[in-house]
Amino acid sequence: MMMETSSWYRAVDTNPLSLYIMHPFWNAIVKIFPTWLAPNLITLSGFLLLIFNFLLMAYFDPDFFASAPGGKHVPDWVWILVGILNFVAYTLDGVDGKQARRTNSSTPLGELFDHGLDSWSCVYFVVTVYSIFGRGSTGVSVVVLYILLWVVLFSFILSHWEKYNTGILFLPWGYDISQVTISLVYIVTAIVGVEAWYEPFLFNFLYRDLFTAMIIGCASCVTLPMSLYNFFKAYKNNSLKHSSVYETMLPFISPCLLFILSTTWVLWSPSDILETHPRLFYYMVGTAFANITCRLIVCQMSNTRCQTLNLLLIPLALVVLLVRLELPLHVEPILLYLLSIIITLAHIHYGIQVVYQLSNHFKILPFSLKKPSSD
Numbered sequence: 435m436m437m438e439t440s441s442w443y444r445a446v447d448t449n450p451l452s453l454y455i456m457h458p459f460w461n462a463i464v465k466i467f468p469t470w471l472a473p474n475l476i477t478l479s480g481f482l483l484l485i486f487n488f489l490l491m492a493y494f495d496p497d498f499f500a501s502a503p504g505g506k507h508v509p510d511w512v513w514i515l516v517g518i519l520n521f522v523a524y525t526l527d528g529v530d531g532k533q534a535r536r537t538n539s540s541t542p543l544g545e546l547f548d549h550g551l552d553s554w555s556c557v558y559f560v561v562t563v564y565s566i567f568g569r570g571s572t573g574v575s576v577v578v579l580y581i582l583l584w585v586v587l588f589s590f591i592l593s594h595w596e597k598y599n600t601g602i603l604f605l606p607w608g609y610d611i612s613q614v615t616i617s618l619v620y621i622v623t624a625i626v627g628v629e630a631w632y633e634p635f636l637f638n639f640l641y642r643d644l645f646t647a648m649i650i651g652c653a654s655c656v657t658l659p660m661s662l663y664n665f666f667k668a669y670k671n672n673s674l675k676h677s678s679v680y681e682t683m684l685p686f687i688s689p690c691l692l693f694i695l696s697t698t699w700v701l702w703s704p705s706d707i708l709e710t711h712p713r714l715f716y717y718m719v720g721t722a723f724a725n726i727t728c729r730l731i732v733c734q735m736s737n738t739r740c741q742t743l744n745l746l747l748i749p750l751a752l753v754v755l756l757v758r759l760e761l762p763l764h765v766e767p768i769l770l771y772l773l774s775i776i777i778t779l780a781h782i783h784y785g786i787q788v789v790y791q792l793s794n795h796f797k798i799l800p801f802s803l804k805k806p807s808s809d
Contacts, residue, residue, distance in 0.1 A: 449605065457528075459525075467533055472801050474530070479526055486519065494509070495565040498569045502568050502571070505568070513621065513623045516562065518621075520613070523555075541798055543793060553590060554721065554781075556590050557723070563620075566620070566645075578646060591689055592658065599668065600668040604661070685740045691744075699754045705767065721777050722744075722781075750777075753770075
């Protein structure tokens with residue numbers, strides 16, 4: 435077990451892959467970085483690599499049909515590049531905290547920056563890996579991918595729900611396993627071609643079924659049981675931070691409302707919005723979720739009460755109501771684009787605002803180890 439502690443941050447990592455392979459690897463890698471390199475810059479660099487992968491795959495596979503039989507397949511060099519960059523991004527996410535401790539520059543801003551960007555990264559790597567199988571007769575339907583995305587999102591927020599209630603962030607096992615596996619699968623896809631995934635993995639069990647089973651199985655058999663175990667362990671030790679059921683479950687209200695509203699939109703959609711604009715719909719949901727999670731992380735850091743209702747749910751609810759009015763079919767995609775822009779700008783604005791406030795409070799520069807001038 436590895437435990438990282440400071441006056442504001444307590445994290446526990448019990449994953450064997452992380453403990454015996456990745457942490458020794460990261461300890462070696464971090465020594466390569468110069469000591470003047472700010473940890474937050476490492477964090478941001480890894481996040482930008484995931485966005486690049488997302489955009490690159492969106493260019494070569496905009497509608498997730500490239501891997502289907504007869505489709506114009508993604509070039510092999512793209513799979514190799516995406517696999518390498520995904521692993522580099524994962525590595526940077528692993529060494530940023532080590533760089534902070536190495537340079538004695540750990541701050542609450544670094545915690546928020548790291549986990550806040552991690553929450554936004556969920557949608558990028560889930561949607562990018564979808565292109566391996568795509569949709570069609572040999573792929574995964576957009577509805578199934580929508581469900582899998584929510585499984586990943588709830589798995590992520592489960593860890594932060596633990597910290598909200600126990601004061602300790604128990605790092606999920608699924609993250610390390612999934613990142614290493616995904617990076618390897620990208621490379622293997624370039625070698626064997628997407629056609630290899632058409633074949634059964636075992637008997638009539640296809641690789642796409644294995645992909646689905648791994649995500650759901652990891653969440654239901656590893657992440658959820660361990661989260662409940664850690665929660666009840668704190669309960670038995672009388673170390674929970676909240677005594678009432680309502681306060682304990684408060685962090686789940688906004689995510690659940692987001693799930694209900696977005697799913698209602700999918701079910702009511704006159705233009706079948708998830709089929710016609712899956713990538714943008716996933717992005718909208720993932721970005722709104724990231725904002726909810728970031729606000730929860732701020733509550734953890736400041737020991738304040740979790741926000742009951744995220745305000746970004748209001749424009750989403752209005753759009754769902756407009757969709758119910760059976761507007762002309764061409765209006766619905768416009769509403770999706772507008773809502774995605776609004777949620778993105780609001781999330782970025784919130785992030786900049788919090789970073790500015792924390793930087794001023796702790797008298798630090800977010801992307802430099804130098805102290806700001808007092809002039």
